[in-house]
Structure formats: structure tokens, C-alpha cells
Amino acid sequence: MDQAKNLRDQVAKTKTHRPIKVISITSGKGGVGKTQVVANLALALKAKGQEVLIFDGDMGLANIDIIYNISPKYNLKHLMDGSKTIDEVIFNGPDNVKIIPAASGIQELTELTDQNKMALVDQIDQLEGKFDVVLIDTAAGISDNVMYLNSAAQSIFVVVTPEPTSITDAYALIKVMATRYGEKTFYIVTNQVRSDAEAKTIFNSLQNAADQFLDSVQLWHLHSFPYEEKVRQSIVKQQPMVKFDKDGAIAKSYKELAEKVVKLETNNQKGGMQFFLKQALMGK
Ligand SMILES: Nc1ncnc2c1ncn2[C@@H]1O[C@H](COP(=O)(O)OP(=O)(O)OP(=O)(O)O)[C@@H](O)[C@H]1O
Numbered sequence: 168m169d170q171a172k173n174l175r176d177q178v179a180k181t182k183t184h185r186p187i188k189v190i191s192i193t194s195g196k197g198g199v200g201k202t203q204v205v206a207n208l209a210l211a212l213k214a215k216g217q218e219v220l221i222f223d224g225d226m227g228l229a230n231i232d233i234i235y236n237i238s239p240k241y242n243l244k245h246l247m248d249g250s251k252t253i254d255e256v257i258f259n260g261p262d263n264v265k266i267i268p269a270a271s272g273i274q275e276l277t278e279l280t281d282q283n284k285m286a287l288v289d290q291i292d293q294l295e296g297k298f299d300v301v302l303i304d305t306a307a308g309i310s311d312n313v314m315y316l317n318s319a320a321q322s323i324f325v326v327v328t329p330e331p332t333s334i335t336d337a338y339a340l341i342k343v344m345a346t347r348y349g350e351k352t353f354y355i356v357t358n359q360v361r362s363d364a365e366a367k368t369i370f371n372s373l374q375n376a377a378d379q380f381l382d383s384v385q386l387w388h389l390h391s392f393p394y395e396e397k398v399r400q401s402i403v404k405q406q407p408m409v410k411f412d413k414d415g416a417i418a419k420s421y422k423e424l425a426e427k428v429v430k431l432e433t434n435n436q437k438g439g440m441q442f443f444l445k446q447a448l449m450g451k
Pocket residue numbers: 194196197198199200201202203204225228230305306307358359392393394395396398399402
């Protein structure tokens with residue numbers, strides 16, 4: 168049996184499904200707040216009645232588990248080796264946010280055997296039509312896995328902080344995504360800023376570099392979160408900010424971001440879960 172062809176046939180099947188937004192939350196530098204954004208945005212979207220799936224794409228450290236205080240038994244790896252079904256692997260998180268936990272320490276997605284890829288596509292296929300938004304928590308940096316997950320997503324959110332290395336690394340990531348993968352649109356989320364002016368300065372420096380060196384790349388300053396000491400406390404308590412300080416400024420800000428995400432026009436050329444997986448697994 169030609170497994171590669173089989174896989175292609177499987178992912179090429181067209182199905183009618185409700186519109187889904189597949190968004191990757193990524194960054195050049197590590198530790199800028201990606202997992203914070205994913206964990207809290209998921210809950211804020213859920214509060215707006217959206218069905219949300221978190222795909223933990225950080226194969227190194229599974230830290231969504233820590234923020235949600237959950238310990239899933241199974242993960243992506245069990246889907247790939249066919250030992251568990253999607254229903255067994257999907258974890259029911261807080262407020263019924265669904266999570267596909269990361270497989271720790273697996274090789275590059277594109278290097279999986281055709282059999283593993285097929286097992287994965289087969290299972291993920293069953294999710295079609297069940298979610299409004301999929302949030303992909305990627306690892307930091309420009310490894311192949313991160314690039315594939317980003318290019319497979321319909322929208323890319325780049326989280327960046329005032330630290331100079333965070334800004335230069337965010338630019339490096341945007342540059343690779345633009346030049347090697349043809350991505351044209353990036354949504355910038357500034358985080359841990361001390362003022363609106365600081366957020367604007369970060370965004371402007373990215374935009375100036377993009378205007379000068381990258382061809383027809385568009386950056387949007389989607390949202391900004393202030394530096395907030397309580398974030399650290401919420402992590403210690405293993406409670407996401409929108410619950411830990413539910414009437415605070417950060418929780419309010421997540422409501423606003425969720426509103427923007429609901430209204431966000433996604434790249435229609437990229438389809439649903441099938442498209443996402445195909446791209447991520449084939450490394451396009
Ligand atoms: N708005 C904020 N205010 C203050 N501190 C913050 C804020 N957002 C994030 N942090 C701090 O940054 C740390 C890293 O956040 P997080 O784990 O979400 O980053 P990450 O980008 O997912 O990291 P990694 O690259 O390791 O996956 C948190 O532990 C927290 O201490």
C-alpha cells in the first residue's frame with residue numbers, strides 16, 4: 168500500500184465544516200508569555216461561547232499543564248503511535264477547554280513515519296466541525312517544528328516584550344516566516360509593557376524593520392498586556408489570571424482580546440483542521 172498517497176488522499180478529502188480559526192501563538196525569544204496568552208485567551212473565548220481547543224505544540228516543555236494545574240495521562244505521542252484514540256487523548260481542561268497535550272521529546276513532525284502521520288490525521292479528522300478556535304502554543308525560536316506549525320495556522324500571533332533580544336528575535340522569526348514560507352501578515356501582541364508608549368515603541372521598531380527589509384509584509388499591533396506582578400502569583404497558585412484576578416485589568420484585557428479574535432478575519436486560503444495537519448506534517 169502506498170501510505171504517502173493514502174495520506175494525501177485522506178487530507179485532500181473536502182468536507183463541509185463550520186468555519187474554524189487556527190491561530191498559532193509564537194515568539195522568537197522564550198519566556199515572553201506565549202503560554203500565558205494561550206491559557207487565558209482560551210478561557211476568555213470560552214466565556215464568549217466559543218468552543219476552544221489548545222494544541223500544545225511545545226515539544227520541549229509542556230507548561231500549559233502547569234498553568235492549568237492538570238496532569239493529562241496521554242498526549243500527541245499516543246495518537247501518533249495509534250495506541251490511544253482522540254477521545255482518550257483530548258483532555259478536558261478548566262471550563263471545558265479541550266487540550267491536546269504535547270508529546271515531550273519527539274522528533275520533528277515531518278520526520279514521523281507515514282504510518283504515524285496517518286494515524287494522527289485519522290484521529291484529528293474527527294475533530295472537524297467541533298471547534299470555533301484552535302490555539303497552538305508553540306515553542307520559542309525558529310526550529311522546523313515551530314515554522315511548520317506557524318505556516319499551517321491561519322493567523323500568527325507573535326508575542327514580544329520590551330527586552331531588546333525579544334524584539335530582535337521576533338523580527339528574526341517574522342523574517343524567516345516571510346522569506347521562506349511566504350507569510351505576509353503577523354499580529355503582534357506586546358506583553359509585559361510598562362506603558363502604552365513602550366508598547367508603541369516595540370511595535371514601531373518591528374514595523375520599521377519590516378518596512379525596510381521585507382517585501383509587502385504587514386504587521387498589526389493586535390493587543391498589548393501590561394507588566395503585572397500578579398501574573399507570577401497566579402502561576403504559583405496554578406490559576407490562570409482570568410480566574411486568579413477575575414476583576415483585574417489583565418482579565419479585562421483578555422476579554423477585549425477574545426472579542427478581537429472572534430472578529431478576526433482569518434486567512435481563508437487555509438482551511439480547517441485537515442489543512443493545518445497536512446501543512447504541519449508535510450512541512451510546507
Ligand atoms: N503580563 C505579564 N506580567 C508579568 N509577568 C509576566 C507577564 N506575562 C508573562 N510573565 C512572566 O513571564 C513568564 C513566562 O511566561 P510564559 O511561560 O507564558 O512564556 P512562554 O513564552 O510560554 O515561555 P516558553 O518559551 O518557555 O514556552 C511567566 O512565568 C511570568 O513570570
